[in-house]
Amino acid sequence: MAFVDLRPSRGWGPDTAPGRVGLFWISIWTLFLLQPLATGWQERDRWTGWVGMVLVVAFAVVYVGTFGYQRRRMHAGTFALPTRQGLAVFALLVALAVAQCALLGQSGTASAVYLCVLSVMILDHALRWWLVALTLAVTYAAGILVPGWERDTSLLLAMLAASVAVYGVQHMIAGNVRLRLADDQNQRLAVADERNRFARDLHDILGHSLTVIRVKAELAGRLVDADPPRARAELEDLERLAREALGDVRRAVEGYRELTLPGELTRARAALRAAEIEADLPNSTDEIPGDLRELFAWTVREGVTNVVRHSGARRCVVRLSPTSAEVRDDGRGLAGETAGDGNGLLGLRERASALGATVVCRPGEPKGHTLQVLVGTP
Incomplete structure (x- = not known):
């Protein structure tokens, strides 16, 4: 019989935490918010500069924290947050972004890229693209309509590129999660199948032996008085059959311990x-x-x-x-x-x-x- 090792794995594979690595890189990308922070620092002699810097930091914390919360859902194969929850987070970040722009000027529009990325990652398909389009339109219109601001085409390209890139990354993550879940399921099924096969093997091993032992025991019981020498021979045969059956069971169990x-x-x-x-x-x-x-x-x-x-x-x-x-x-x-x-x-x-x-x-x-x-x- 061929057997599969059913014991817990000793740990093939690297001890990694992809979610933590992803969260680290998300935190690194918030360095692009240094531009509005620098603007606030230049205006630190006024209260607007200090409040603006606090708003930038709050924006970054909420942004990274949202991805940290979503990471747990990613490992279960779920990406989008519930619609109301996602819209609430998006609205909070919009409010922080608008407040930055009001206090720090056009440098606060750097947060628009993060709004697009967040909407793609935490909202459903149709809604996410509507919000990306709305964010693009409002940011572009602000560059034209707000006095003192300049039209920033490069920012619009960055917003669009980031949205498409994150959409692709999300699909890649989804595929990896599906493969992991499928692999886990296949392993569970393999273990269940092997246990069932082992149960069938034990039945095949013991079924015949125990049947013969029962028949011989009944025969020996009838021959104890009628034919003692033959009864003794049957009892010796019973002992031999029991030893053979025990050896078969041991070999079957040891088969699960063997490595190839x-x-x-x-x-x-x-x-x-x-x-x-x-x-x-x-x-x-x-x-x-x-x-x-x-x-x-x-x-x-x-x-x-x-x-x-x-x-x-x-x-x-x-x-x-x-x-x-x-x-x-x-x-x-x-x-x-x-x-x-x-x-x-x-x-x-x-x-x-x-x-x-x-x-x-x-x-x-x-x-x-x-x-x-x-x-x-x-």
Whole structure:
């Protein structure tokens, strides 16, 4: 029987938080609000300058905070806020933007780009584009009608370009979220299917054996008085069948604990690719002796997991031979628990010791870390 490991994953893949990274970049883009801030600072001798700077900061806080709140909804696959909530946030930012323009002049129109971006990200399809068009029209008209202001075509182009770009980014994020949810669902279905198959396997293993045991037990009970020697033979046969059934169950359960070397290499390749680490892995395991394949599979799992989690490496190399398995990287190396005292390495040492092998951890050349399992004398 072929089995799939149903235990919780030990953590293939990078420990990342895409939402936090996205929020960081959103905060960086608010640096374009430095223009109205600079205007306010130049007018700091008047109250309008100070109030204008406070309004700019408040605008930035509400803008970033809205994306921070929306980030939680993104992970669930929902992007637009409820219409009333989205319009309320948009109206608040419009009020802050208008107040900036009233106090700081045309430099306050820098906030119009953020109004367009926000409307695209948090509102429904039809409404978002109406608000983008309205924001464009009002900003352009203000440049013509407000005394002392100039017509700023570059600002209009920036507003339109930002709206279209963010719309594309939103669709990309939506696609990634859908893929993640689909992958999670596929994994749950795979686990459920494997559990059902295991239940069927156990039924097939035990059903026949227990049926025979029941029949022989009934026969032995009838023969105890009539034919004691035959009854004794049936009881001995019962004991043999029970031992065989128990061995079958143990083998079935152990099948769920076994790792396959090709399977671990495939998972390692996927994990390194997800962590954006260049992978140099063997394409064949034919030369590895059968009694060492599980030990080398554990070596690949432990080594690649540590590379992905801790090393900060750009390249990972796995080398296999009939007497050794090696995982090395060009990262910053490992220290402390990760380097030698972690549960994963302790378990690997126990498995290696049972087969007369040795686990060696050493710094890489010229940098990085190497995990190697050697069979025989190191």
